[in-house]
Amino acid sequence: MSRPGPRLSINQATIKYASLADALRVVRDAGVQSIGLWREPVAEVGLDRAARMLADSGLRFSSLCRGGFFTAPEGAERRAALDANRRAIEETATLAAAGAEGSAAVLVLVAGGLPAGSRDLAGARERVVDALAELEPEARAAGVTLAVEPLHPMYAADRAVVSTLAQALDIAERFPAASVGVVVDTFHLWWDPDLLRLIARAGAGGRIASYQVCDWVTPLPADVLLARGMMGDGHIDFAPITAAVAEAGYTGDIEVEIFNESIWAEDPASVVARTADAFERCVGVTAPAAG
Numbered sequence: 001m002s003r004p005g006p007r008l009s010i011n012q013a014t015i016k017y018a019s020l021a022d023a024l025r026v027v028r029d030a031g032v033q034s035i036g037l038w039r040e041p042v043a044e045v046g047l048d049r050a051a052r053m054l055a056d057s058g059l060r061f062s063s064l065c066r067g068g069f070f071t072a073p074e075g076a077e078r079r080a081a082l083d084a085n086r087r088a089i090e091e092t093a094t095l096a097a098a099g100a101e102g103s104a105a106v107l108v109l110v111a112g113g114l115p116a117g118s119r120d121l122a123g124a125r126e127r128v129v130d131a132l133a134e135l136e137p138e139a140r141a142a143g144v145t146l147a148v149e150p151l152h153p154m155y156a157a158d159r160a161v162v163s164t165l166a167q168a169l170d171i172a173e174r175f176p177a178a179s180v181g182v183v184v185d186t187f188h189l190w191w192d193p194d195l196l197r198l199i200a201r202a203g204a205g206g207r208i209a210s211y212q213v214c215d216w217v218t219p220l221p222a223d224v225l226l227a228r229g230m231m232g233d234g235h236i237d238f239a240p241i242t243a244a245v246a247e248a249g250y251t252g253d254i255e256v257e258i259f260n261e262s263i264w265a266e267d268p269a270s271v272v273a274r275t276a277d278a279f280e281r282c283v284g285v286t287a288p289a290a291g
Helices: 020-029 039-045 048-056 076-100 121-142 163-173 195-204 238-247 267-285
Strands: 006-009 034-038 059-066 107-111 145-148 180-185 210-212 254-256
Touching: 006 059, 006 267, 020 034, 020 039, 020 048, 020 238, 020 267, 034 048, 039 048, 039 059, 039 076, 048 059, 048 076, 059 076, 059 210, 076 107, 076 121, 107 210, 107 238, 121 145, 121 163, 145 163, 145 210, 163 180, 163 195, 180 195, 195 210, 195 238, 210 238, 210 267, 238 267
Parallel strands: 006 034, 006 254, 034 059, 059 107, 107 145, 145 180, 180 210, 210 254
Antiparallel strands: none
């Protein structure tokens, strides 16, 4: 195993079946310095206990996944989603405060897909803007950045009506940069011919809240949610994207987030070791994280 890069963060989704305790342990024992957490494993132990466990691990906290799902029309479903995001803002602030120096209070947001029976993409995107307008003051007060993550267009119907970095920036730029940013995820964005220009635009506005990496491997599985691969196993050229993110001024942790059944079936410690090796070969960022 290579010495883990100082900016490598293991997103908990990459070792999905590990408990929070096990995830913290295998990441720390591998010499990785940062972890991105998911709300469900945190909820299993309770926020206060999760924060203590994170503090005891000595790891940085790079993000919380995930909030969002803002596209329902006004009514009980929409109110419930907004209330869930308010809780997620609180969780993000608590976990960032518990993490080691250099932790980032970043809440990753997935916009949500089309409501049942709807074909109105533009209207759904405007409801995302409306939700952010309601939540942004609360995030700002808590010191949390809401990070809008554009997802590949194949998810537009059921997961995210925000499909490009341009769309995410058009939304984020309506709000203060400290409280609303964007996620640059190689899996979702590598195909975009305007990607490098858009990364520069995001950097100029101080909007890059998180940089996530994994590979695009073909053939895609039947469940395209599980289509992500280990860096180096697929088609993405990480070097120009990573260079563009660096030139745009992003100096934070870089998360590896992989949804893949075969990787989930492996021993978590082996996955983390393999991730560190692949990160060094393919992403190769050695400068320490800002903190």
